[in-house]
Amino acid sequence: MFILETKRLGQAYQAGTEQRQYVLKDIDLQIRKGEFVAVMGPSGSGKSTLLYALSGMEQATEGQVWFGGRELSGLSEQELAGLRLRQMGFIFQQMFLLKNLNIEDNILLPAYYAKQSSRRKIHKQAEELMKRTGIAALAEREITEVSGGQLQRAAICRALINQPELLFGDEPTGALNSSSAAEIMEILADIHASGTTLLLVTHDAKVAARAERVLYMLDGSIAAEHRLGRCGESSGERKAREEQLSLWLKELGF
Numbered sequence: 455m456f457i458l459e460t461k462r463l464g465q466a467y468q469a470g471t472e473q474r475q476y477v478l479k480d481i482d483l484q485i486r487k488g489e490f491v492a493v494m495g496p497s498g499s500g501k502s503t504l505l506y507a508l509s510g511m512e513q514a515t516e517g518q519v520w521f522g523g524r525e526l527s528g529l530s531e532q533e534l535a536g537l538r539l540r541q542m543g544f545i546f547q548q549m550f551l552l553k554n555l556n557i558e559d560n561i562l563l564p565a566y567y568a569k570q571s572s573r574r575k576i577h578k579q580a581e582e583l584m585k586r587t588g589i590a591a592l593a594e595r596e597i598t599e600v601s602g603g604q605l606q607r608a609a610i611c612r613a614l615i616n617q618p619e620l621l622f623g624d625e626p627t628g629a630l631n632s633s634s635a636a637e638i639m640e641i642l643a644d645i646h647a648s649g650t651t652l653l654l655v656t657h658d659a660k661v662a663a664r665a666e667r668v669l670y671m672l673d674g675s676i677a678a679e680h681r682l683g684r685c686g687e688s689s690g691e692r693k694a695r696e697e698q699l700s701l702w703l704k705e706l707g708f
């Protein structure tokens with residue numbers, strides 16, 4: 455069953471009197487429930503725009519997007535906001551954590567808005583997430599008092615607090631050093647293993663090599679696709695996947 459599906463999805467912008475510019479063109483995409491898909495491609499190829507269109511953050515100008523069988527353009531703004539709040543999670547590079555709230559309150563905020571569970575339950579859920587990502591001791595800290603990697607973990611907890619079916623990430627490891635990036639990737643792989651669908655935009659072949667499928671975007675289209683299958687535990691297998699993916703990317707001129 456597909457959690458996300460598009461037909462001839464397109465996004466065009468018009469600047470002043472210039473011709474309409476297509477940033478996304480004819481995208482036919484199907485993502486299975488529980489799948490882990492990575493999106494790669496050169497800068498400006500449309501990767502972030504694709505995430506915005508798939509999540510309904512931006513209304514696509516052409517084609518259709520279905521999430522869990524519901525076509526996004528048929529939903530009201532309020533329905534879309536509810537869908538994003540309860541069924542989708544987002545880890546974007548500008549993490550939008552609020553400066554006047556501590557780490558734990560930032561994580562809890564979407565759960566208060568969603569009003570799906572009792573206060574006790576959501577506090578327990580936040581505690582479990584902070585434990586799982588190794589930031590339980592930082593719950594009371596201001597967001598200015600933690601490292602970039604710790605902040606990214608908090609952003610992951612916040613994205614997961616409403617137990618979304620699909621987690622979108624736009625360069626979730628982009629701003630981190632390589633050891634923090636590797637730790638964040640382990641957390642994301644663990645989230646995938648527990649059944650959440652993952653769709654990550656990344657420039658990092660190490661991150662993409664953990665995905666089951668890698669899409670390569672060029673000039674607003676999905677130009678190529680590489681199937682890696684489910685990733686095993688051994689470091690040898692991971693290395694081999696990374697090499698295989700790097701070779702494929704090299705052939706594409708990346």
Ligand SMILES: Nc1ncnc2c1ncn2[C@@H]1O[C@H](COP(=O)(O)OP(=O)(O)OP(=O)(O)O)[C@@H](O)[C@H]1O
Nearest residue numbers: 467468469477495496497498499500501502503504
């Ligand atoms: N609101 C907008 N109006 C006009 N053009 C836009 C708008 N948003 C994005 N673009 C253009 O769309 C193209 C794709 O942008 P997008 O951010 O999706 O690329 P990307 O592949 O995510 O790039 P990067 O890897 O650098 O983040 C770019 O040429 C960008 O300038």
